[in-house]
Amino acid sequence: ISNLPFVYEALPMRVLFGVGTRSSARDEALRLGMSRVLILCGPAHEGVAGEISRELGDLHAGTYAGARMHTPVEVTEQALALARERRCDGIVAIGGGSATGLAKALALRTDLPQIVLPTTYAGSEMTPILGETKGGVKTTQRSAKVLPETVIYDVDLSMDLPVHLSGVSGINAIAHSVEALYARDANPIVAVLALESIRALVNALPAICADPHDRAARTGALYGAWLAGICLGAVGMSLHHKLCHTLGGSFDMPHAETHAVVLPHALAYNAPAIPEVMARLRDALGVDDVPAALYNLNRAIGAPRGLRELGMPEDGIDRCVELAVANPYWNPRPLERAQLHALLTRAYLGDAPS
Ligand code: NAD
DSSP states (O other), rough: OOSOSSSOOOOOEEEESSGGGGGGGHHHHHHHHHHEEEEOHHHOGGGHHHHHHHHHHHGEEEEEOOOOOBBBBBHHHHHHHHHHTTTTOEHHHHHHHSHHHHHHHHHHHHHEEEEEOOOOSSOGOOOOOEEEEEETEEEEEOOOOGGGEEEEHHHHHHSSOOHHHHHHHHHHHHHHHHHHHHHTTTTHHHHHHHHHHHHHHHHHHHHHHHHHTOOHHHHHHHHHHHHHHHHHHHSOOHHHHHHHHHHHHHHHOOHHHHHOOOHHHHHHHHHOOHHHHHHHHHHHHHHHHHHHHHHHHHHHHHOSSTTTTTTTTTTTTHHHHHHHHHHHOOOOOOOOHHHHHHHHHHHHHHHOOO
């Protein structure tokens, strides 16, 4: 056991996990004392939202299907107006991190209880963290108010997540677990969850790409994503997440794809400072070179090669390095300008990590 002494704090949450579990939404709403439920989702999930509204029956008070990535406050205000007009006393959110983010933004303002049904592997449903965008600036805060009361993982809801999104969203989850292993406030419980989640996802993602309807692989990926979400909510993140946050905020890059491209490079950067973590990762994955294995996993799941392909401007490398050095944060290896520049250049071009 390393990281002595450590602090472990479990977050209060109820989780249902299985196939077809979305049929429990009404019971869970009643359990939380909801009588007028607002359903939140993005345009892709209006059909599922209709199905859940029928399950909810007389508890259903309205649906808002305008959730968008990075939780713009204008969208939150529209949903909030509907919640007030319909006198809602609870929220059911269906979707990825965008729908969950909207639910959390409403909970922050109203303290309404939330039930979340995730459809991607982003893991936001497990965290007390909310990122919101106002006037093009994304800010993040932690508040117990935004933590969902109940999360219903239904493997069936993830079955039609398109293959390319499944892969990169799964790597986004692996990134939470990798950074949890070397967090400043790491602890042995979170390490167990992190390694288990990495193993589950590394096995499941190529299988999903080979056959998107492979229910066992979908189950493994959702299980791994759940555990990764717990890790993200439990301990602090460092270089990888900070770089992705800067890239997303500065260049409006897609969330999961950016995480997939950056992860092998961020881990290679930190590797010299975290020999014990690298040994555990090598052991868990059965490989000698973990950053190279993650880079190859990206190739296998068809992730974009580099940040250039995702639309990042080349002078963005300098801007990103300057932002990182100007607002230093804790990282196992100090932030060094030249090395960060080299890391981002490789990620930009799609080169292998080194
Ligand atoms: P998302 O929710 O925007 O979903 C990505 C796309 O996939 C959308 O177009 C969506 O409609 C579609 N989609 C989702 N599930 C689908 C399914 N099952 N079938 C078909 N299409 C589906 O993206 P995301 O990657 O899940 O979440 C990203 C957002 O979440 C970002 O804003 C990010 O900042 C936030 N996030 C927050 C936290 C946190 O702890 N606060 C954690 C992770 C992500």
